[in-house]
Every structure is written in C-alpha cells, then in structure tokens.
C-alpha cells in the first residue's frame with residue numbers, strides 16, 4: 115500500500131482588527147485553490163482552518179514530504195490569499211511571505227511547515243495543533259510530557275507498545291544543528307536542552323522500537339540563518355495517537371496546564387498558552403493570551419475524517435480560567451521581565467536607541 119503524507123503548511127497573510135483573526139475570504143480563497151488541486155489529483159484531501167491570524171492548510175497526499183508541487187501549491191495559495199488581504203486592506207497583508215517567488219521548497223520562504231509520511235495503520239488517529247502568538251519552542255514542554263513523562267502518558271508505563279520509549283530530534287536554531295536523543299535513557303539531558311525554548315526546538319519524534327514517525331513540528335524561520343535569531347513564528351504540530359503511540363487523551367493532556375510561552379504582544383512578551391476551541395481562537399486581550407487549538411482526524415486511505423475540535427470541551431474550562439488568571443498576573447508586570455522577554459529575544463526594541471542617547475551620560479561606578 116502506498117504511503118500517506120500529511121502536510122500542514124501555515125502562514126499569516128493578513129487579519130482583521132490588527133493581528134486578531136484571519137478573514138473568511140482568505141479561507142475561501144485557500145479552499146478554492148486546494149479544491150482545484152484535489153480535482154487535479156495532487157491532493158487526496160484538505161482542511162483549511164485558522165488559529166487567530168494564522169491560516170493553516172492541512173493537506174493529505176501521496177507525494178511524500180518536501181514535495182515541490184505541494185509546497186508550490188501552498189506558496190501560490192498564500193500569495194493569492196495575500197492579494198485578497200491587500201484588497202480588503204487587512205492588517206499585515208502578506209505578513210509571513212518573505213519572498214514573492216517560489217524556489218523549489220517553501221522552507222525558508224516564511225510559511226511554517228510540519229509534515230510526516232507513514233503507512234496507514236488499520237485505524238490512524240492524528241491530532242493537529244495550531245498556535246497563535248507564540249513560537250515553536252511552545253511545543254517543547256507538551257511534547258516532552260507526551261512522549262517522555264509517565265505522569266502524563268500512562269501508556270509509557272503500562273502499554274508494551276510504548277514502553278521502549280521515543281527518540282527526539284532537536285534543532286539548535288541558533289547554530290543550525292540537530293541532534294537525536296533517546297528516551298527514557300537521556301531524559302534529563304533532553305530536558306536540559308528543551309528547557310531553553312528559544313534555542314532548542316523539537317522537530318520530530320520517532321518511536322524507538324521501529325523508528326516510526328510519531329510527531330512533527332514546524333520550526334521555520336527560526337532556523338533560517340545560522341547564528342542569527344530571526345524572529346518568532348506561530349507553530350503547528352502533527353501528532354499520531356493510539357496503538358503504539360500515546361492515546362488521544364494523553365496527547366491533549368499536557369495542554370491542560372497553560373505553561374508560559376514567548377510571543378504575546380509584539381512578539382515580545384511571555385504569557386500562558388490557552389487551549390481553546392477553534393471558534394475561540396482569536397487572541398484579543400493585549401493581542402493574546404497565546405492560543406492553541408487541537409483538531410483530531412482519522413486518516414483513511416489518505417482522506418481526512420473529522421475534525422473533532424478537541425479543546426472544545428468543558429474539561430478544559432479550568433485550564434482556560436487558570437490561563438486568564440496567569441494572564442492577569444503577568445500583565446501586572448507591564449514592561450518588566452519576565453512578562454517582557456529578555457532583550458535578545460524581543461521582536462523589536464528601542465533599547466539600542468535608548469543606550470545611544472545615554473552614551474555620554476553613563477559614568478563609571480567607583
């Protein structure tokens with residue numbers, strides 16, 4: 115049987131009332147383009163959605179990862195959607211499109227990409243997470259807990275098919291290097307890296323027993339230039355579940371804790387990651403707090419069955435209430451760390467100008 119590829123490609127191409135939410139006409143344009151690709155046989159299925167101002171193209175096909183035609187389709191679709199955004203004078207029209215010509219692979223051109231290719235199991239549940247107002251490292255803690263923490267994933271302890279553990283492929287986005295680490299043996303070393311969320315970012319997770327792909331995360335733009343930090347990107351992740359992977363409930367469990375992530379307000383503040391239903395994925399207060407949605411699909415002969423909107427669940431009400439409380443607490447810090455990000459991680463800053471102005475006024479402390 116031929117393999118199935120799931121490609122999630124996303125970009126912020128414009129939004130309504132500042133950076134809040136994408137527009138129905140952008141989504142409609144994306145559906146129109148992907149619909150044509152479906153008719154022409156390039157895609158097997160697709161689902162277009164948004165988390166805040168980020169538009170996500172969820173696509174299934176049989177062409178493998180990094181397929182030039184699929185990437186070009188996504189690129190052209192975002193360019194067409196940008197034209198719609200310009201007509202409507204949406205905010206940040208074409209925001210994430212760093213280039214206006216496609217050159218073989220969408221990576222490094224602005225949009226974020228998470229992909230995986232696999233041979234379908236008899237039943238293949240896949241969960242797709244999409245975030246707004248944060249950065250790829252936002253997935254570090256949840257993915258660590260999903261695939262390495264027995265207090266989150268009971269299956270690591272009680273299910274023989276998970277008991278061997280998982281391997282993490284981690285990118286050093288500053289040095290443009292990657293490393294593979296094996297859990298549970300290297301769990302403390304892995305945590306030592308992943309705790310530095312702005313530098314070490316999970317790219318892939320594999321099941322150790324057979325190298326089967328388990329999770330894939332978008333890390334784009336952060337790794338564009340070695341040694342130079344090039345900004346945050348609202349990330350997406352694909353996670354497989356059940357039968358040899360964490361159960362769906364184990365996959366969504368880490369998000370019950372709204373951990374602090376970077377990317378709120380002007381990409382320069384820390385705030386709690388709030389798990390929400392897709393209909394509530396519109397970050398408003400202080401352009402936030404940061405949001406995550408989870409869409410659950412069954413993959414059947416490369417078709418997307420679903421989605422089930424997994425955080426549209428009263429069981430997450432307490433997490434949302436906690437996130438609101440944390441948001442309030444963080445906001446009270448105003449322009450002070452740790453609400454405001456450290457100087458080297460802010461998306462933009464007046465600090466060099468301020469220092470220049472004060473240059474002659476700084477004197478030695480005796």
Ligand code: 13P
Nearest residue numbers: 356357360361362363364
């Ligand atoms: P079912 O017995 O309902 O298939 O559930 C199994 C499971 O893994 C739930 O976490």
Ligand code: 13P
Nearest residue numbers: 126133247379380381401
């Ligand atoms: P986005 O990265 O979601 O476009 O948000 C930018 C911003 O500065 C919000 O305050």
Ligand code: MG
Nearest residue numbers: 126133167206
């Ligand atoms: Mg935006």
Ligand code: MG
Nearest residue numbers: 167246247348
């Ligand atoms: Mg965004």
